[in-house]
Amino acid sequence: MEKYSHLKIQDEDENGLPPHLKRNKIVALLKKEFDFENSHLRFTPEKGSGLLSKCFSYNAPNQAKDLGIYPFFREIEETEDSKVVINGRKIITVSTNNYLGLTKDPRVIAAGQEALEKFGAGCTGSRFLNGTLSLHNKLEKELSSFLNREDSIVMSTGFQANQGTISCLLGRKDIAFSDRENHASIYEGCAISPGRTVRYRHNDMDHLEYYLKKYSDVDGKLIITDSIFSMSGDIANLPEIVKLAKDYNATVLVDEAHGLGVLGDQGKGVTNYYNLEKEIDIYVGTFSKSLGSIGGFVSGKSKVTEFIRHKASAFIFTAALPPASVAGVTKALDIMIHEPERLNTLHENTSYVKKGFFNMGFQVNNNPVPIVPIKIGDEALTLLMNQLLFDDGVFAGVAVSPVVPPHEAMIRTSFTSSHNHEDLDQILASFSKFGKKLGIISQ
Numbered sequence: 001m002e003k004y005s006h007l008k009i010q011d012e013d014e015n016g017l018p019p020h021l022k023r024n025k026i027v028a029l030l031k032k033e034f035d036f037e038n039s040h041l042r043f044t045p046e047k048g049s050g051l052l053s054k055c056f057s058y059n060a061p062n063q064a065k066d067l068g069i070y071p072f073f074r075e076i077e078e079t080e081d082s083k084v085v086i087n088g089r090k091i092i093t094v095s096t097n098n099y100l101g102l103t104k105d106p107r108v109i110a111a112g113q114e115a116l117e118k119f120g121a122g123c124t125g126s127r128f129l130n131g132t133l134s135l136h137n138k139l140e141k142e143l144s145s146f147l148n149r150e151d152s153i154v155m156s157t158g159f160q161a162n163q164g165t166i167s168c169l170l171g172r173k174d175i176a177f178s179d180r181e182n183h184a185s186i187y188e189g190c191a192i193s194p195g196r197t198v199r200y201r202h203n204d205m206d207h208l209e210y211y212l213k214k215y216s217d218v219d220g221k222l223i224i225t226d227s228i229f230s231m232s233g234d235i236a237n238l239p240e241i242v243k244l245a246k247d248y249n250a251t252v253l254v255d256e257a258h259g260l261g262v263l264g265d266q267g268k269g270v271t272n273y274y275n276l277e278k279e280i281d282i283y284v285g286t287f288s289k290s291l292g293s294i295g296g297f298v299s300g301k302s303k304v305t306e307f308i309r310h311k312a313s314a315f316i317f318t319a320a321l322p323p324a325s326v327a328g329v330t331k332a333l334d335i336m337i338h339e340p341e342r343l344n345t346l347h348e349n350t351s352y353v354k355k356g357f358f359n360m361g362f363q364v365n366n367n368p369v370p371i372v373p374i375k376i377g378d379e380a381l382t383l384l385m386n387q388l389l390f391d392d393g394v395f396a397g398v399a400v401s402p403v404v405p406p407h408e409a410m411i412r413t414s415f416t417s418s419h420n421h422e423d424l425d426q427i428l429a430s431f432s433k434f435g436k437k438l439g440i441i442s443q
């Protein structure tokens with residue numbers, strides 16, 4: 001239901017207002033209906049008395065639902081390459097991390113089915129005790145060989161790989177230097193460790209150096225960065241990070257969640273793209289993006305992985321990655337290595353779509369990363385734009401506070417090797433139509 005249509009936004013098309021005035025007018029209309037300043041969709045509910053009062057006074061999602069612009073938890077009924085079926089309608093998705101289109105590859109599915117039949121639905125226990133299958137060890141060997149690392153540990157999610165690794169390495173007297181745009185799993189790993197964390201401004205190497213200098217007398221220093229930042233699609237300045245790490249005797253951990261399968265030779269990640277594999281001490285990755293499944297891993301020197309294997313709570317105190325997922329990932333890795341055309345198509349699609357957005361007047365960078373945030377700013381306007389796109393057949397993700405700072409809300413689009421030019425043209429046309437309608441870009 002297009003409930004938001006009562007806002008009469010259609011009329012704005014005709015009145016010839018300059019884009020920024022049109023945009024302000026629409027934002028004012030939306031804000032009359034929904035108190036975005038004080039009712040962030042995800043957090044910051046009103047305070048009251050009693051533990052659960054915050055839950056009972058948290059009305060923001062319902063307000064957004066009433067207005068017809070609630071963007072979360074959409075129920076997907078079917079999936080097919082670049083399309084999903086929602087509410088019985090087949091639409092294009094740009095809300096996916098299935099960068100190489102491997103999730104539904106018949107070979108991946110067959111490998112998963114075979115493992116499911118052989119080992120059953122799950123491991124019913126921790127890798128530590130009863131949950132290590134030959135499948136896990138095989139995948140660990142293959143990852144290590146692919147990434148040129150001594151050893152790897154397969155964990156149950158990428159989140160746990162970061163959280164478990166960081167929290168067990170960062171001791172009481174140590175300090176982590178973490179980019180402010182790093183993933184939540186890195187924040188959590190730092191937060192639950194006994195060590196201290198400082199957060200340097202996003203990709204700001206002067207700020208990182210300022211902290212490294214300030215804490216130069218601390219013996220155990222860990223610099224942590226995403227290789228590709230999941231919201232902005234920025235690439236970390238690894239060459240400079242490595243140089244600083246050498247200068248200040250720090251260890252480097254890189255989260256290659258969005259780098260694996262996206263950049264570097266055969267999709268080895270940003271560490272390979274910059275030819276810095278030897279300089280990066282710890283490589284963390286996930287199977288939930290390019291490898292199309294679920295799970296995560298950490299790779300490094302055997303002495304380091306062996307320590308993590310016996311110390312990381314997020315690895316030891318949780319059930320092992322299930323057989324079908326492990327086997328599916330192993331097959332996906334093999335396909336990724338042997339079918340480089342997937343990576344080429346991904347890059348072609350990325351460059352095509354970025355050029356399209358840029359020509360329309362959206363601010364996008366020209367790096368080869370398939371995460372393309374469309375910055376809108378105002379949360380209300382972002383949700384409305386997202387809903388208009390959805391109704392027009394384009395399923396995108398939104399990032400609002402606290403995922404991004406307030407007033408820096410964005411629509412996060414991401415592209416895969418499965419999108420074809422028809423899809424990409426339809427997506428661009430939809431963004432153009434509603435970008436103009438809402439005064440986000442010029443006519």
Ligand SMILES: Cc1ncc(COP(=O)(O)O)c(C=O)c1O
Pocket residue numbers: 157158159160162183185226228229230255257258286287288294295296
């Ligand atoms: C940068 C980054 N690191 C780690 C993760 C966690 O990975 P997973 O979803 O496999 O737990 C994500 C996923 O959103 C991510 O974007």
